[in-house]
Amino acid sequence: MKLLSLKIFTALLALSLCPASLHAWCWIRDTGSTSLGCASSQYKQSCCNGNLRLWTDGTIEYRISDVTPDPLIVSLKAGIDLWNSLEMSSFLFDYQGTSAFTSVSKDETNLINIDPDFATRNNMIGEGILAISTTWTQGSGTSYRAVESDIAFNGEEFNWGDGTGGTINTTAVVAHESGHSAGLSHAGVECQNAGSEGCGANFEEATMYWLYSAGNPGQNNKASLELDDAAALIHGYPVSTFTVKVVNNADIPVPGITVELLDAAAPRDGQDSLEGGRVYGDVTHSDVLMGDKAPSGSYINQTPFDLTNASGLTNAIHPTRRTVRIRASIGGFSQTVAHTLINGPSTLTVTMPDGLDDLVGPLLSITSHTSGDLVKTDTLTLTGTASDLGRGDSGVQQVTVNGLPAEGGSATTGETATWSAEVPLVTGSNTITVSATDNATTQNETSQSLSITYDIVPPAVVRTYPSNGISEIPVNSSISVQFNETMNPDTLSAATFTNNRGLSGQVTYDAASRTATVTPESPLAPLTAYTFTLTPGIQDTAGNALAAPVVWTFTTQAAPASSSSSSGGCFIQVSQE
Amino acid sequence: MAPLRHVIFFLIPLLFFFPPSLSATTVLPVSLTQLTEKADTIVAGVVQESQAYWDEGRIYTDITIETMEFLKHPTPDRPTVIVVRTLGGQVDDMRMEVHGVPRLKVDDEVILFLKKDDQAYTIFGLYYGLCRIETDPLDATQRVSGPLFRARTTQSLNTKALRLNPLPPQGEGLDAFFQRVRDLLPPSDETRNP
Missing domain, CATH: 3.40.390.10 (Collagenase (Catalytic Domain))
Incomplete structure (x- = not known):
């Protein structure tokens, strides 16, 4: 132990x-x-x-x-x-x-x-x-x-x-x-x-x-x-697959239930000799894949079911043991049932008792913004919906944004509230918390937080390739520039990433490295000075433009001595002896 | 048989101190020193093409390499193209998969530690003799990496002892690696000071 x-x-x-x-x-x-x-x-x-x-x-x-x-x-x-x-x-x-x-x-x-x-x-x-x-x-x-x-x-x-x-x-x-x-x-x-x-x-x-x-x-x-x-x-070779459904006495799926698969052991020759490992099952639902696509720590006390699936909890499990226990819980109520698996697929239905009141907060959604958004105004209008439908449905008492009531944030039983709120922002990162409370005696609450960045700082160039003033650049080079923040790729094009030689090429942007690259359609001319310019039409994702044009110049090398500098990618500097 | 017994005598005790990493193909990690000494040819190049074929119930893939720089080679000639035979590959829809044997594709830039037998070059130690060269798209700097770098410990050919691998696990610059290999070559080797 x-x-x-x-x-x-x-x-x-x-x-x-x-x-x-x-x-x-x-x-x-x-x-x-x-x-x-x-x-x-x-x-x-x-x-x-x-x-x-x-x-x-x-x-x-x-x-x-x-x-x-x-x-x-x-x-x-x-x-x-x-x-x-x-x-x-x-x-x-x-x-x-x-x-x-x-x-x-x-x-x-x-x-x-x-x-x-x-x-x-x-x-x-x-x-x-x-x-x-x-x-x-x-x-x-x-x-x-x-x-x-x-x-x-x-x-x-x-x-x-x-x-x-x-x-x-x-x-x-x-x-x-x-x-x-x-x-x-x-x-x-x-x-x-x-x-x-x-x-x-x-x-x-x-x-x-x-x-x-x-x-x-x-x-x-x-x-x-x-x-x-x-x-x-x-x-890869499961003997059994089972799904779990949580319903009420009328056989209607009950949402908002936390379902856990207990029992970690995988029997071998009838003995639970493998108890103590980290993995106890597999879930095939695409959003909560287990196995080699999920942190193994999530196998411990995991909740491997899609709780937002109103039709039931239907993820397929590949259990590692014949007998499993399922724990379904909501609020302060918990129910554990055992299930003996047959070979092949089976379904375990957990029936929740009648006495359960409305113990689930409203369904809350924010429709106007998503976490991570960058804006360049000091106030934003946040909008969304809230409903208690299918969740005990006692109606929505109110929606608050950072603790202040939102407009339109209440709804009666069977209705959906469409709410909005004006939210002042400070420069930089802002965390906004939206909460919806229902009319149940327990006043069940659902909350969501999102991070919005108020960005008014123009983007800047970290470095260019080739660097300014460099000579003997290979003629098969691409030209790239790295920014200090995430850019709007729609603003990066031949019209904003220009050069003095009429060189045409595709402009691409890699968000991970914040790098824009021009890949010329044909090799650069040898022994030629190229000047590239980034215009202020280039903007970050918040809409801030470059403060001023960025200009740099480089010179290409002489014509290659042999065909070895083809697009195959010469990585060895050829000696010019 | 004496040389073989000699090898076994030293290798079996080594297994106590450093059992191999398991793979579908299981190989004892070797040092850069050992690789440099045992390889017939050490060459940097670019993969031009690959051709898979059946031979006595196995699929092999011939990798054509456009050579760029030789660090070691047994003869004065420097072929511009060499062909390296690797175990495994795909013919039509049949694949022979050998876990751990490197798959090379056109335009891959590599440094290979090769053995030469009869007609064919092969990579020493299946995959330990393969290093890849990756180019930073921003500044065009080039780094070398591969299994040789990531082995925790390696085996010294000269002392038969195990030692910490001096190579940085994440690889190193191309020039630094070239120099490291050249420093391991005998002074008489003509490729030491090209």
Whole structure:
């Protein structure tokens, strides 16, 4: 219990410190793997989007090469069988006996081999390669499927055994590698720093964690699965899927209910042996995706249902255990129900008692502005609507903006209030709080806050490329400028980003780096001075224009000596000796 | 067999101190020193094209590199184009996916630590011998990064000991990396002072 508490505390602490960096397990996807670090944007696109690399029947029929020593065959099967023991996953590794094949190749056999000629056979002597795992796939998009997988261990340069006496733990390594064959990528966001790939919680004990030695100095605990591993495979091959609906006695969906999925354990061989992990389910609703697209900390006491869905709480859950408990709560009322899952889809309906009064605040919306807006007036008119419809419906008593009543901020039962308020602003950031209160005896309140920036400061240029006065600029260069704040891209065009040579090109704007770039349609002329001008027509998102034109000049290099400076991208300065 | 036994003798104890990072392809991290010494050719270049094909039940991809600068090469000639053979690739709708083996696309700028056997160049250590060059669009400065930089510790070829990787994890400037490699080359190597 202490260990569980420690893990939860650690997860919450880590989440509070760096909520964006924690993710759960990761799948291999049809967007491909990459050797880039996870930190790069390209990595994240490849890793966390795209269709899962699934097997059509959820089964890998595999054989072990008959050149593998018998004791190691036992170890290999033991490692692979770990995945078969997950009760809530339908995936199966099906052993078919030994094979005369020895090499990684597309031969309709899913082969595992501790190859005594590995390094020589693959011409990889002395390269430190312990194992190669290969999966063949067909199709793309939704038809993307794995069709064959081979794993070859380097039995020529390394000793395989049980992890003692200088041997490598065969069971542990094959459990990890076969997880890849099934479709799992690495767990562990720290792989970003190690040149490996995958994303996921830094749960070092996980078998799919990227670092073999992590979690236990003896390494042997990699020969067992953790909850992160289980949840990953179950995500791709769920035995059960269920939805939850919360209704009243008239079978009408009750909105505003907080619903929590309790119970974190994932049974293995009927025992809750994996309790204490960080992941306990998966939600497929696009707004609250779990798994490798959500912070793993959110698995703890999460509320994984779409509470704004008036038709019911319909997110599909892939539970990691057969029996789950659901807690539905509103105000001071809470109800917990247990649910035993069947194979396949099922629905759990939670019926709330009649005695519940109106315990939900009105539905409030702000229609005139969104948080993050920049304005250049010292007063704004904020407008929106408020209604208690479907939420107990005692009517809307009032809407306040920063504590002051808004005009039109009340409505009777069954009606919608259309409210407005004049809000004075100070220079810089302004936080505006809008609250709506209903007419229930408990005066239920709903609040929203938004941040509005009153911006009257003209934008400025941070730097240009090329810099002013620079010469010998490559003729295939683009011209770019970085601003000190977010700009209105509609004001960046050839008409406002001009040059003295009539050079035409596309003007693009990257909001993330606040950079505008002119990409010339043809190379710059050699040994030519170019003067670029940014006109005051260029504005920031609040509408503030440049205070004055920005002008800079540079000179291009002589004509290239060879064709090597083509658009392919020469990154080496050619010596002019 | 003596050299092989020698390798095993040293590598097995190393596994106690620094077990490898797991991957579908599992590779012991190597040092820049080791890579520089073991590579037959170290070259910077730009990917011009790639061609995947079947060979004995495997898919390989030949990557054509337009060479820009050699840091090491066994012969005086400096080919303007070399072809690097990589394991995995896609032919029609069939892919052979080898976790950890780099995928290169046209216009990628790279520094490769290559082995040469018979006809083909291959990347040393599957992916450890690949560094990528990325150019800052604003100031055109270029940085080198790759798995070689991100390994926490590396293995010294000369002492067989493990040491902290001296390379900055997030990569470093192109010129600094070139100089770092050149400093590891024997003084007699003609590419040391181009």
